[in-house]
Amino acid sequence: MRSFKAELVDSRRVGDLFWGRYRAEGLEYLQPGQFFQVGLERIDMFLRRPLSVAGFEDGLVDLFLRIKGRGTRAIAESSTLSLLGPFGEGFSLSGARRVLLLAGGMGIAPVRFLAQRLRRENREYRLVWGIRDGRYWQAFGDLVGDCEVLSEDGSVGRRGDVMGFLEEESGEGWDLVCACGPSGMNEAVLGWIKARGLRGQFSLEAHMGCGWGGCRGCWVRFAGRELYVCEDGPVVEVRGDA
Amino acid sequence: MLETEFLGRRLPTPFFIPSGIVGDVSRLQELDLSWCGLFVTKTITLHPRGGNEGIRVWDLPCGMLNSIGLANEGVEAFVRETLPKLASLEMEVLVSFSVYSEEEIPGFEGLFAQGLWAVELNLSCPNVQHGARGLIAQDPSLSHRLVRAVRRALHKDTALIVKLSPDVPFIEDVAEAVISAGASALTIANTFPGVAVDVNRGRFVFERVVAGMSGPAIHPIVLHRIWRVRSRVLDVPILGVGGVWNRDSALAMAMAGADLVGIGSALYHDPAVGSRIAREVEEFLQRQECTWTEVVGKAYGDI
Ligand SMILES: Cc1cc2nc3c(=O)[nH]c(=O)nc-3n(C[C@H](O)[C@H](O)[C@H](O)COP(=O)(O)OP(=O)(O)OC[C@H]3O[C@@H](n4cnc5c(N)ncnc54)[C@H](O)[C@@H]3O)c2cc1C
Numbered sequence: 001m002r003s004f005k006a007e008l009v010d011s012r013r014v015g016d017l018f019w020g021r022y023r024a025e026g027l028e029y030l031q032p033g034q035f036f037q038v039g040l041e042r043i044d045m046f047l048r049r050p051l052s053v054a055g056f057e058d059g060l061v062d063l064f065l066r067i068k069g070r071g072t073r074a075i076a077e078s079s080t081l082s083l084l085g086p087f088g089e090g091f092s093l094s095g096a097r098r099v100l101l102l103a104g105g106m107g108i109a110p111v112r113f114l115a116q117r118l119r120r121e122n123r124e125y126r127l128v129w130g131i132r133d134g135r136y137w138q139a140f141g142d143l144v145g146d147c148e149v150l151s152e153d154g155s156v157g158r159r160g161d162v163m164g165f166l167e168e169e170s171g172e173g174w175d176l177v178c179a180c181g182p183s184g185m186n187e188a189v190l191g192w193i194k195a196r197g198l199r200g201q202f203s204l205e206a207h208m209g210c211g212w213g214g215c216r217g218c219w220v221r222f223a224g225r226e227l228y229v230c231e232d233g234p235v236v237e238v239r240g241d242a
Numbered sequence: 243m244l245e246t247e248f249l250g251r252r253l254p255t256p257f258f259i260p261s262g263i264v265g266d267v268s269r270l271q272e273l274d275l276s277w278c279g280l281f282v283t284k285t286i287t288l289h290p291r292g293g294n295e296g297i298r299v300w301d302l303p304c305g306m307l308n309s310i311g312l313a314n315e316g317v318e319a320f321v322r323e324t325l326p327k328l329a330s331l332e333m334e335v336l337v338s339f340s341v342y343s344e345e346e347i348p349g350f351e352g353l354f355a356q357g358l359w360a361v362e363l364n365l366s367c368p369n370v371q372h373g374a375r376g377l378i379a380q381d382p383s384l385s386h387r388l389v390r391a392v393r394r395a396l397h398k399d400t401a402l403i404v405k406l407s408p409d410v411p412f413i414e415d416v417a418e419a420v421i422s423a424g425a426s427a428l429t430i431a432n433t434f435p436g437v438a439v440d441v442n443r444g445r446f447v448f449e450r451v452v453a454g455m456s457g458p459a460i461h462p463i464v465l466h467r468i469w470r471v472r473s474r475v476l477d478v479p480i481l482g483v484g485g486v487w488n489r490d491s492a493l494a495m496a497m498a499g500a501d502l503v504g505i506g507s508a509l510y511h512d513p514a515v516g517s518r519i520a521r522e523v524e525e526f527l528q529r530q531e532c533t534w535t536e537v538v539g540k541a542y543g544d545i
């Protein structure tokens with residue numbers, strides 16, 4: 001288990017949304033879907049916060065975050081971070097030629113890294129990103145690159161959300177669907193891929209104590225399974241049975 | 243310099259990982275354990291337990307709350323699958339278990355037959371229901387009866403360590419009750435009960451409302467419990483645990499009377515904290531030209 005010291009080299013803040021790019025010496029390989037347990041060298045932030053790797057190129061790590069409470073605020077305000085990890089099972093692209101990526105809100109973080117990797121490997125993909133309002137686009141849009149945006153308020157891209165998109169999409173031609181979003185969206189995508197017999201991978205969230213299998217805290221139920229997100233996930237694969 | 247003797251064993255260091263901190267023992271290989279003299283397993287129960295529903299961990303400014311609910315594989319699977327994995331560790335291992343009534347004790351025969359040097363009986367997990375009222379470790383006479391029954395079922399060469407709850411007014415009464423029933427050492431202490439509210443949701447965070455509090459915030463209160471017991475009971479070893487996170491909190495616990503010092507949830511804050519504490523304590527001992535044993539109970543002066 002290793003920890004890396006990360007220095008902020010670039011950042012942007014739009015309201016409660018934050019993008020940070022960090023230089024972390026010694027980091028060699030990261031898999032899309034993996035996360036870090038991000039900490040600060042102060043004891044008053046006792047537990048680390050799980051954050052997905054949102055990008056990794058030339059030794060620079062991107063984090064996308066929504067400032068939710070005490071921890072994410074302190075992380076966004078700090079120019080050095082301790083990154084413990086990387087942890088977890090990431091997306092597995094073996095055998096996938098055409099990949100459909102579905103992101104809801106902050107779910108874009110791991111999905112953006114996945115898109116970055118797919119682009120580099122010259123694989124075919126389509127990225128659909130549902131957002132509440134234009135702030136998400138202002139904060140992360142240029143970093144995400146090619147994608148179809150659906151916004152709830154219609155301010156960017158088409159008006160709508162990922163669930164609405166699924167109602168119109170047949171699902172034909174995709175041999176892998178990768179999704180990360182709020183639990184309501186994940187459930188909807190799960191139903192959709194099951195009905196169509198597709199292969200899906202979901203990046204899940206849970207409150208975490210350790211991030212590495214110690215505390216037994218990150219327990220969730222998903223797709224009829226009981227999982228410890230930090231070890232069995234965060235990305236879990238589900239195969240539709242149609 | 244850190245070598246210490248404990249219940250007839252030589253431990254390379256007086257530091258231990260308390261129960262439940264490393265639930266998946268296969269992850270031990272990834273931790274730097276050079277600092278650790280003793281590893282205590284996640285508490286096992288007679289039957290497998292999935293653990294509690296809902297959110298299970300919550301961060302606090304200087305600690306954490308957990309409501310894991312003793313998620314474990316049950317004693318049978320533990321003996322069959324986990325114990326063999328632990329045998330390959332180059333570290334002393336202490337098996338933690340919990341019983342809710344005397345009737346459950348025969349179910350642990352398979353474990354007791356393993357010739358273990360010691361076991362830790364956890365009477366104090368706040369995250370499971372023990373009965374109508376409170377924890378076993380909050381009731382001295384119930385604790386006495388259960389410890390006596392476990393003591394009888396154990397091999398005579400297996401030492402019995404009992405883990406107490408700090409959530410009692412007179413912990414020394416419970417300590418004496420379990421010692422007179424055959425406990426060879428005491429672990430002080432388990433977590434404190436705590437409650438969290440998620441103000442954004444306007445709801446209690448945990449399904450069971452109450453969770454166990456650990457981390458630096460509890461350190462002085464745990465020292466208070468150790469002091470209460472040490473002031474009454476002089477000759478039984480104490481495994482101190484609660485809120486140790488740096489050199490001075492570790493030394494303070496020893497000086498207040500703990501023979502061994504546990505480092506638990508601080509490992510979630512920083513897995514390197516154990517080796518840092520061990521190194522700095524060793525430097526301290528060198529500078530002071532004293533041994534660990536001389537530090538234990540030092541705060542009481544010459545008594
Ligand atoms: C694998 C994984 C990857 C994640 N990736 C990202 C990401 O890339 N960007 C991003 O903005 N967020 C991400 N999250 C969510 C992020 O961890 C939480 O928003 C964050 O922990 C909130 O901390 P806080 O102190 O700001 O909020 P508070 O609500 O004050 O936190 C209180 C406690 O609840 C925990 N908590 C609260 N919400 C969550 C949550 N959704 N998931 C897990 N723990 C939570 C906190 O860690 C803390 O212990 C991820 C979560 C997981 C599990």
Ligand SMILES: Cc1cc2nc3c(=O)[nH]c(=O)nc-3n(C[C@H](O)[C@H](O)[C@H](O)COP(=O)(O)O)c2cc1C
Binds near residue numbers: 310456460
């Ligand atoms: C996630 C977690 C799980 C725990 N599980 C157990 C357990 O199974 N049995 C037990 O006796 N104590 C358990 N404990 C309590 C610890 O062993 C220890 O007594 C407590 O955390 C105080 O020490 P600390 O402040 O150093 O963490 C657990 C603590 C935590 C944080």
Ligand code: FES
Binds near residue numbers: 207208215217228231
């Ligand atoms: S976060 Fe601790 S076991 Fe998964």
